[in-house]
Amino acid sequence: MSKVTSLQTEERVNSLAHTPQGHVRSAAGLTRRRKAAIIVRLLLSEGISLPLNQLPASLQTTLADEIAALRYIDAPTLEAVVSEFVAELEQAGLAFPGGIDGAIELLGEHLSPEAAAALQAQHAGDHPTDPWSVLSEQEPKKLAELLLGESPEVAAIVLAKLPSQISAAALGQMPGAEARRIAFAISRTSTVPPAAIARIGDALAHRVLDAPVRAFETPAEKRMGAILDAAPAATRDDVLQGLAETDADLADRVRRAVFTFADIPDRLAPLDVQALTRTVDQPTLITAMAGADEKTQVTVDFILSNMSQRMAAQLRDEISERGTPAAEEAEAAMSEITAALRGLEAAGEIRLKAPASK
Structure with missing residues (x-):
């Protein structure tokens, strides 16, 4: 068939497929864009939400132009377009997100922050990002x-x-x-x-x-405080003293971030003692209380005074029977209690008061 004859045939098909008013009578001469417009119109009419805003702006405007050019299509044409669309879906094997941003989102937590940042920087010039989406x-x-x-x-x-x-x-x-x-x-x-x-x-x-990728989301003083929470008292005091000699401001912030057994009366609400005794097993609680010294005895009194008299009396008897544990054992139990309180706070079950200046 000659090129002229082919063009004449295509024009004839297009003229048969559409009326001047945009009415569609046949799917034979429809472009893929117009078929896409018909499918989008059908899905939207069924109340299906489509993520059209994820398409490039040029495709969104083209789609809108195609929809604007349409007025009416007959039932056989709609059925033909839908059948072709369904057939293509059934032939699809696996869809990929497209673009580096989609790839990074798909891989998610499997990528390190450094790798994700490097990929974004590497492809920033090739794939312009909508600034308002970024913000x-x-x-x-x-x-x-x-x-x-x-x-x-x-x-x-x-x-x-x-x-x-x-x-x-x-x-x-x-x-x-x-x-x-x-x-x-x-x-x-x-x-x-x-x-x-x-x-x-x-x-x-x-x-x-x-902005550079931060290796840690939490401030340095909070990370140091969490480490010192679990450290023996002697180690904690030694580190804080040495830190104060080199950076007094940081040392003060770290002291405020540290949460020890002795801090419980100042930072735990009396009504939350019940959450503590429900979370920490009784042997740990007894060991910590039995190992209290002059500095931490106020915490023992605070806990006992904010529970039922029957339970407080029972704990006092068991503390007396337990005897004084080794210092290391008592400190381990105290650290377990403060860690449990940190966990309750993170879970939203309690709220620790802000630390006072130390």
Whole structure:
């Protein structure tokens, strides 16, 4: 068949498939894009949510144009398009996310933070990232810290651009005065040119993406405090003394992060003693109490005074029968108790009071 004849045939099929008003009478001459538009229209009419926002912007606009060009298709044509779509689905073996961001999300926790950051940096030029998506994915506290480093006007533009729930969460992490200034500035963002808004989004997103990957999420003093919680008292005191000689400020922060058996009366609410006795096995509790010295006896009294008289009397009898354990055994039991309280706090079952300055 000649090229001219082929073109004439294609034009004839297209003319038969569509009316001038966009009515479709046959699936024979439909392009894949138009078939995709028909499938999307059908799924949306059935109340099925489609992640169309994950498509490139150019494909989203093309899809919208295709849908806009359609008015009506007859039942046989719809059935033919759906049958072809279902047949293609049945032939599909395995789908991949596409793009480095999708690959990193798929691999998830199987990638180290360093590897994920390196992959993102390596492909940043090839795969431009929507800055507003980057900012939306940040934790509210981190987003608030980022915006507090900007002027109220810039912060207001960002919050006005982001989804309202994310903006509200970020505002909730800010001091009241700063939050009010930024909220007031939002009312003045309507006249900002789109190009300026885009530049602000790009600049802040690049700052987030260029930030070095932190090996540890928790501050150094909290990590040191957790280690010293489990250390023998002599070791803990020696480390803190040595730290104070080299970095007094860090030593003070570490002291506040340390949570020992002696700190329990100051940091545990009396009503939460029941949670402690329910979590820690009785032999451990008895060993810790029996090994208390002058410094930790106040903790023993605190625990006993915040339980039923019958149970307190029973524990006193068992402590007396137990006798004084070795120092190492008593310290191990005390560390187990403080670790249990840390676990209860992490699980949201109790809330330890903020430590006082030591």
